[in-house]
Amino acid sequence: MEVVRLRVNGDERVCGVPAHYTLLEALRYGLGLTGSKQGCDKGDCGACTVIVDGRAILSCITPVWEAEGREVRTVEGLANGTETHPVQDEFDLNGAAQCGFCTPGILCSSVALLDRNPSATREEIRTALAGNLCRCTGYEKIYDAVEAAAARLDG
Amino acid sequence: MERNGSGAAAADGSARAAAGRAEQGGEGSSLNTIGRPMRKVDGLAKATGRARYTDDIRLPGMLHGKILRSPYPHARIVSIDTSRAEALEGVHAVVTGRDMPTSYGIIPWTPDEYPLCLDRVRYIGDGVAAVAAIDEDTAISALDLIDVAYEELPAYLDPHEAIAAEGGPYIHEPRKPGWNGNVTKVVKLEFGDVDEGLDDADIVVESDYFFEGTTHTPIEPHCAIGLAEGDGRLTVWSATQVPHYLHRELARVLEVDPAKVRVIQPPVGGAFGGKSEPFDLEFCVAKLSMMTGRPVKILYTREEVFYAHRGRHPFHMKYRTGATREGMLTSVDAEIVLDGGAYASFGLVTTYYSGQLLTAPYRMPAYRFHSTRAYTNKPACGPKRGHGSVQPRFAIEVQLDRIAERLEIDPIELRRRNFIGANTRTVNDLRVTSNGFLECLEEVERASDWKRKHRRLPYGRGVGVAGSTYITGTNYPIYPNEMPQSGVQLQVDRSGRVAVFSGASEIGQGVDSMVAYVVAEELGVPLEHIRVLAGDTDFTPVDLGAYSSRVTFMLGNACIEASRKLKAKVQGAVAEAWEAKPRDVLLAGGWAVRAGDTGTSMPLREAFNLAEAKFGTLGATGSYNTPKDVHGSYRGATIGASPAYSFTAHVAEVEVDPETGFVTVEKIWIAHDCGRALNPVLVAGQMEGSAYMGFAEALMEEQIFKSADQGREGLHNAPSLLDYRIPTSLDTPALESLIVESIDPEGPYGAKEAGEGPLHPSIPAIANAIHDAVGVRMDSLPFSPPRVWRALRAVEGKAPAGARAGRVAAVGVAQ
Numbered sequence: 013m014e015v016v017r018l019r020v021n022g023d024e025r026v027c028g029v030p031a032h033y034t035l036l037e038a039l040r041y042g043l044g045l046t047g048s049k050q051g052c053d054k055g056d057c058g059a060c061t062v063i064v065d066g067r068a069i070l071s072c073i074t075p076v077w078e079a080e081g082r083e084v085r086t087v088e089g090l091a092n093g094t095e096t097h098p099v100q101d102e103f104d105l106n107g108a109a110q111c112g113f114c115t116p117g118i119l120c121s122s123v124a125l126l127d128r129n130p131s132a133t134r135e136e137i138r139t140a141l142a143g144n145l146c147r148c149t150g151y152e153k154i155y156d157a158v159e160a161a162a163a164r165l166d167g
Numbered sequence: 168m169e170r171n172g173s174g175a176a177a178a179d180g181s182a183r184a185a186a187g188r189a190e191q192g193g194e195g196s197s198l199n200t201i202g203r204p205m206r207k208v209d210g211l212a213k214a215t216g217r218a219r220y221t222d223d224i225r226l227p228g229m230l231h232g233k234i235l236r237s238p239y240p241h242a243r244i245v246s247i248d249t250s251r252a253e254a255l256e257g258v259h260a261v262v263t264g265r266d267m268p269t270s271y272g273i274i275p276w277t278p279d280e281y282p283l284c285l286d287r288v289r290y291i292g293d294g295v296a297a298v299a300a301i302d303e304d305t306a307i308s309a310l311d312l313i314d315v316a317y318e319e320l321p322a323y324l325d326p327h328e329a330i331a332a333e334g335g336p337y338i339h340e341p342r343k344p345g346w347n348g349n350v351t352k353v354v355k356l357e358f359g360d361v362d363e364g365l366d367d368a369d370i371v372v373e374s375d376y377f378f379e380g381t382t383h384t385p386i387e388p389h390c391a392i393g394l395a396e397g398d399g400r401l402t403v404w405s406a407t408q409v410p411h412y413l414h415r416e417l418a419r420v421l422e423v424d425p426a427k428v429r430v431i432q433p434p435v436g437g438a439f440g441g442k443s444e445p446f447d448l449e450f451c452v453a454k455l456s457m458m459t460g461r462p463v464k465i466l467y468t469r470e471e472v473f474y475a476h477r478g479r480h481p482f483h484m485k486y487r488t489g490a491t492r493e494g495m496l497t498s499v500d501a502e503i504v505l506d507g508g509a510y511a512s513f514g515l516v517t518t519y520y521s522g523q524l525l526t527a528p529y530r531m532p533a534y535r536f537h538s539t540r541a542y543t544n545k546p547a548c549g550p551k552r553g554h555g556s557v558q559p560r561f562a563i564e565v566q567l568d569r570i571a572e573r574l575e576i577d578p579i580e581l582r583r584r585n586f587i588g589a590n591t592r593t594v595n596d597l598r599v600t601s602n603g604f605l606e607c608l609e610e611v612e613r614a615s616d617w618k619r620k621h622r623r624l625p626y627g628r629g630v631g632v633a634g635s636t637y638i639t640g641t642n643y644p645i646y647p648n649e650m651p652q653s654g655v656q657l658q659v660d661r662s663g664r665v666a667v668f669s670g671a672s673e674i675g676q677g678v679d680s681m682v683a684y685v686v687a688e689e690l691g692v693p694l695e696h697i698r699v700l701a702g703d704t705d706f707t708p709v710d711l712g713a714y715s716s717r718v719t720f721m722l723g724n725a726c727i728e729a730s731r732k733l734k735a736k737v738q739g740a741v742a743e744a745w746e747a748k749p750r751d752v753l754l755a756g757g758w759a760v761r762a763g764d765t766g767t768s769m770p771l772r773e774a775f776n777l778a779e780a781k782f783g784t785l786g787a788t789g790s791y792n793t794p795k796d797v798h799g800s801y802r803g804a805t806i807g808a809s810p811a812y813s814f815t816a817h818v819a820e821v822e823v824d825p826e827t828g829f830v831t832v833e834k835i836w837i838a839h840d841c842g843r844a845l846n847p848v849l850v851a852g853q854m855e856g857s858a859y860m861g862f863a864e865a866l867m868e869e870q871i872f873k874s875a876d877q878g879r880e881g882l883h884n885a886p887s888l889l890d891y892r893i894p895t896s897l898d899t900p901a902l903e904s905l906i907v908e909s910i911d912p913e914g915p916y917g918a919k920e921a922g923e924g925p926l927h928p929s930i931p932a933i934a935n936a937i938h939d940a941v942g943v944r945m946d947s948l949p950f951s952p953p954r955v956w957r958a959l960r961a962v963e964g965k966a967p968a969g970a971r972a973g974r975v976a977a978v979g980v981a982q
């Protein structure tokens with residue numbers, strides 16, 4: 013067991029994890045933040061995507077100690093208190109989450125994109141989500157949602 | 168409180184507006200909730216990470232399980248020694264097939280599997296033993312300490328070889344002496360005189376097709392938790408799409424009183440048919456918990472999901488299709504070999520579906536199919552979105568394209584001419600009611616600008632069309648019984664809230680939301696006052712599961728029935744208070760309003776309270792069962808029968824690089840007759856998701872297994888999401904949904920299915936578009952660059968110089 017200190021969604025957290033744990037395992041099993049999902053455990057599907065220092069990264073292939081001293085943001089930390097992030101709200105309005113399993117990762121990729129480029133175009137959104145597999149939607153409704161959120165954030 | 172006078176008018180303006188709509192004649196125009204874009208009941212939970220999937224659940228003292236899997240495609244188990252694993256610190260229990268020696272199978276007539284193999288393994292990945300330990304790492308270590316002695320048997324990877332085998336050892340014991348144990352099922356059916364139809368035809372088109380196997384790959388791997396308690400109760404949480412069937416099989420196989428078994432289905436992270444029967448992990452977590460007294464969880468690795476499979480069967484198909492000079496079909500003859508993998512799964516049904524579901528939307532005067540499902544030593548195939556009918560649909564729609572080309576008829580026009588119509592029977596005696604296929608064709612023709620594009624785009628670019636039909640639920644449950652296929656229970660509390668207890672399985676298709684929309688529509692309750700409590704066999708009525716596109720139609724009708732029973736009570740109580748007729752009490756927008764006197768109204772909560780005072784605690788049940796006069800009486804006639812059929816047409820536009828064979832699908836226009844779109848956003852989502860999945864099968868996905876000369880015969884070549892390529896956002900074409908509403912006479916508000924039908928035409932539309940682009944017929948899936956490149960090289964040299972001429976020359980070759 014190793015003790016790691018993580019700053020997650022604004023909270024300073026300390027947890028004991030096996031030395032080989034990934035950031036995803038530390039979040040899910042160490043901290044109980046089960047919003048980030050495990051779909052493949054080897055960086056293929058993107059369901060585990062979280063935001064570290066503003067960048068969308070794959071937490072299932074990130075050793076937990078690499079996240080120490082950095083700002084980690086997960087799907088649980090996207091809302092501002094009780095106010096959901098516009099991307100979350102637009103996901104609901106546009107039917108962008110069907111089974112919802114890829115959704116946390118896609119939201120994190122989207123928020124990372126919009127944080128650096130609030131006026132992202134549909135094509136830029138499409139490119140930014142290339143590392144997140146969705147098996148339900150055919151992606152159209154996801155683009156609709158992120159585009160609508162961009163309009164709200166940029167407007 | 169009764170409100171009168173102008174003072175109330177502003178406050179209940181929305182009620183009046185809603186009631187006004189409710190008063191207008193005709194169901195379509197009077198709908199308040201149905202037909203509008205609305206939020207999903209679980210949309211925000213899923214968008215905030217709060218939705219708790221099976222693997223998100225941790226129970227106190229929970230153990231973690233792992234399953235040891237066969238390294239051989241076909242072998243006898245000589246012995247299993249688990250003693251070293253049991254002795255490992257941290258291991259609490261080990262089970263083998265001997266601990267659960269009762270066979271099962273989702274289809275009651277073909278129970279050919281065991282929770283863990285008894286004495287024979289039949290594919291690489293077949294489960295042999297399972298361990299429960301304090302954590303996953305310990306469980307994985309313990310698997311290495313289980314000693315299994317195998318005696319290898321010859322493996323069958325090719326279905327034709329399996330069928331041709333004479334003498335054992337077969338993959339399964341023959342059901343009768345002298346039979347071939349490598350054959351699951353043979354179906355031969357003929358309707359009308361096929362040979363005469365072919366003889367009388369002006370042209371006969373004959374081709375062979377191969378549909379490669381593909382798998383579902385939901386992003387959530389299968390996961391289950393078992394909890395056996397001291398009083399004999401057993402609870403299993405599982406990412407399943409059939410909690411009721413799982414409930415039955417757990418009880419039967421583990422010999423537990425079904426009244427003590429509880430199956431809970433948390434939100435499921437995608438299924439597509441891949442979670443529609445019991446799997447080894449569900450039996451193992453239950454058994455291991457019964458042995459240890461502690462909760463046990465098993466989560467498949469992604470690799471294991473590929474072994475669990477139950478995906479699309481590879482089909483080897485031969486079609487002969489006759490037509491008149493005018494393009495009218497005279498006869499269709501099909502011979503099909505299905506590659507079933509190691510177990511029957513739904514294969515009996517798949518074998519029927521391979522032929523039964525092809526008989527619309529086109530009229531076929533004569534039709535014959537002869538389908539044989541073979542066992543092979545590969546992961547078992549089963550139902551994947553569009554179960555059993557996506558493969559023959561590919562073939563017949565390419566056949567139609569060939570006929571259109573030979574006769575120089577526009578392929579959309581050819582399909583129009585053969586339209587079977589509404590309110591009719593198919594050649595195999597399936598009852599068809601509503602049918603919006605012509606509108607579907609019209610929509611894709613218009614939206615894609617077909618007339619300007621087909622046969623007119625420059626070489627390398629083309630458009631293709633295809634149509635299809637699909638069932639809206641199966642007419643009969645998997646195990647014979649007369650009980651309803653779907654049930655729901657409503658309960659009203661004093662706050663005005665309505666709780667809906669639904670046994671249906673939310674797998675992302677939006678069924679929980681559909682339930683809420685229907686109840687909101689019928690009772691006039693605001694959506695936010697409806698709680699849908701679903702997927703728990705302890706307190707929800709039986710629904711058979713999320714398969715065969717049955718849920719909206721069946722559960723939707725059950726919800727209408729329950730809501731209307733409840734509504735009658737509320738109307739009765741309020742009518743008494745107002746001294747009005749019950750039918751003049753309208754429920755809409757959160758209010759009870761008097762018809763013709765919208766100044767007289769009360770909040771629904773008060774109306775519910777009045778009803779509770781008059782009738783006692785308010786609740787109602789509703790259920791749905793299928794009509795039984797919708798099919799013929801021949802053996803097999805019930806398979807393929809459905810209370811309603813959906814219809815779809817696609818146009819795909821492609822760009823083919825003749826140098827590399829790389830196909831880019833630019834866009835797919837999807838027109839789908841869903842009867843009525845209860846929520847158009849969700850219907851479009853199903854249409855787009857379907858077309859995406861079909862596109863993926865057309866161009867990218869294939870299940871490949873190593874052959875003997877590659878070493879490790881029967882090993883899945885690519886059990887990962889990197890190597891088994893599913894489309895990313897950058898691979899996926901633009902998708903445009905065009906909803907067609909034919910308003911089915913028996914569907915809830917006229918609704919039919921939307922979740923599976925729209926997948927079918929993607930594949931043949933793309934094949935036909937490739938032909939339009941470069942003049943080659945792609946009859947084997949997937950249309951990957953090497954295959955397209957080879958097809959192009961095969962016609963090279965036969966084509967005169969010049970791009971346009973190349974197209975013309977290839978047409979001749981393709982016949």
